[in-house]
Amino acid sequence: MSIDLFHEDLFDGLDEAVILTIDGAAKGMEGNLARAFARLHPDAWEEIEDNLSYPMPLGTAKLIEIHPDLSCHYKFCFIASTLNHLLVLTDQEKLNVLSGALRQVLSIGAAKGIKSIGTAVLVGGWRLPIEAAFEQICKTYSNAKAHSASTPKLNIYVLGNAEYERLRPVLDI
Secondary structure: OOEEEOOHHHHHOOEEEEEEEEEOOOOEEEHHHHHHHHHHHHHHHHHOOOOOOOOOOOOOOEEEEOOOOOOOOEEEEEEOOOOOOOOOHHHHHHHHHHHHHHHHHHHHHHHHHHOOOEOOOOOOOOOOOHHHHHHHHHHHHHHHHHOOOOOOOEEOOOHHHHHHHHHHHHOOO
């Protein structure tokens, strides 16, 4: 499996692409990491926003190529519509949303020849248990890898010490 877990800030990684999450219902409903990205790379975020159409269905993803002249080390940004402020979903439905968006990210990434993608654990605005979300990411990645040898490497970044220590053993399974 080509998943690595890093105990560091997502934006310190040297990945070719990054996954940022939004609530695709309307503009301005970004996740915390998307807002942090916008503060770090305002020009790139403006370009990303200009390329998004709303509504963006829950559980989908879109690839935005970042212009090389912009001050941003990422070549690509995946916007994943995994946040939801309206519907009441079961934990399984939430995991299905995560899985659907990640499958699209990995499929598009493979088709584009992207080598590495960085992300945080996609717990969504629902605050799925981090272990459950991480296990779902690993399962989705494993399934994608079984169907395509060109599936990009997935680097997952975790800041918290306790969360990092709880997730490390999952990769050893």
